[in-house]
Amino acid sequence: MLGTMTRPGATILEKSANAGGAEGDVDATTSTRGILAPGEAARRFTLERRAPGVAVAGRVERYWITRWDLRGRPDHVQQTLPHPCVNLVVHDGIVGVYGIAAVRDVRRLRGRGAAVGAKFRPGAFAALSEVPMIDLNARPHRLAEVLGRDGEVLERQLLAAGTDDPTLPIAAIEAFLAPRMPERDRAYELVRAVAADMLRRASSTRVSALARDHGVSQRTLQRLFRELIGVGPKWVLRRYRVHEAAERLADADPPSLARLAHDLGYADQAHLNREFREAVGVTPAAYLRGTPPPA
Structure with a gap:
C-alpha cells in the first residue's frame, strides 16, 4: 500500500x-x-x-x-x-x-x-x-x-x-x-531491543536505566554495543535525542529552546547547546534561524 x-x-x-x-x-x-x-x-x-x-x-x-x-x-x-x-x-x-x-x-x-x-x-x-x-x-x-x-x-x-x-x-x-540471515542471536536481539527502547525513551532515560530494565550490567551493554554497532550506548542515546531536537526545531511552530531542553531531558539549555552543536555543527539557535551547518 x-x-x-x-x-x-x-x-x-x-x-x-x-x-x-x-x-x-x-x-x-x-x-x-x-x-x-x-x-x-x-x-x-x-x-x-x-x-x-x-x-x-x-x-x-x-x-x-x-x-x-x-x-x-x-x-x-x-x-x-x-x-x-x-x-x-x-x-x-x-x-x-x-x-x-x-x-x-x-x-x-x-x-x-x-x-x-x-x-x-x-x-x-x-x-x-x-x-x-x-x-x-x-x-x-x-x-x-x-x-x-x-x-x-x-x-x-x-x-x-x-x-x-x-x-x-x-x-x-x-x-x-x-x-x-544468521541463526537466532541473543546478543543481537538484546542490542536491537535496547535500541528500540532508546528510540522510544530517548528524552526520558539513561543507559543505567536501560541496562537495568533489560537485565544486564552497564558494562555488558557497553561491550555488546561496541562489538555489534561500533559505538557505545550513550552515543546512540545522544544521537536519537539530537535527532528529535533537530526535528522539533524544523517544525512550523518550534518550541522555545528552554522548553526543548526541558522536554528532551537535558539538565539545562547549555547542555542542549553543547550536545547539539557537537553533532550538527551549529547551535540550536543558529539552526532555528536557518544557518546551515558547515560543509
Whole structure:
C-alpha cells in the first residue's frame, strides 16, 4: 500500500518491498529523522522508503531511494545526521558499505541521479561483516572488503541493476541476504531491543536505566554495543535525542529552546547547546534561524 508521510522534509513514500512483508513484526529501531534543513531538502530531492521482506526484516530496517534532478540548477549540498546503522548503498556507479559516521554526512547532489540503499538495524550487520564494526565505521568499504568473494558477486549484480528501477537492486539485495540471515542471536536481539527502547525513551532515560530494565550490567551493554554497532550506548542515546531536537526545531511552530531542553531531558539549555552543536555543527539557535551547518 502506498501512502505519503506528512512530516517536514523530502517527499517520503512507504511501500513494502515484498507483498508479504511485515515491518511491524519487529519494533522500529531507527526513526525517519536525521535530514538536516528538511525544508530545503524537500525542494531538491525526493526520498522513498520501502519495507523489507519478511525473510530479512529482523536485520534490515528498510530500503530507501533518493532521486534528484538539478539540471540547470545549482548543486545542492545535503547534510544528514546518521543513525547508528550500516547502509549498503548503490549510487553513481559505485556500491559501498557505509558504517556509522561520528559527524554529519555531507553529500553534494548535482545534475540528475539516484541512490538506492539498504539500512540495517543497529547491530545487525556485524554478523555478516568480515570487518570489525569499529573499523567499518572509520571509512566507506567496498562489498568485497566486507563480505568477501560473495560480496564481489553481489557488487557486480548491483552495478548491473543500476538505480533507474530501484526494484532491481532491492531484489538483488533481498535475494543475497535471505539465505545468509544468521541463526537466532541473543546478543543481537538484546542490542536491537535496547535500541528500540532508546528510540522510544530517548528524552526520558539513561543507559543505567536501560541496562537495568533489560537485565544486564552497564558494562555488558557497553561491550555488546561496541562489538555489534561500533559505538557505545550513550552515543546512540545522544544521537536519537539530537535527532528529535533537530526535528522539533524544523517544525512550523518550534518550541522555545528552554522548553526543548526541558522536554528532551537535558539538565539545562547549555547542555542542549553543547550536545547539539557537537553533532550538527551549529547551535540550536543558529539552526532555528536557518544557518546551515558547515560543509
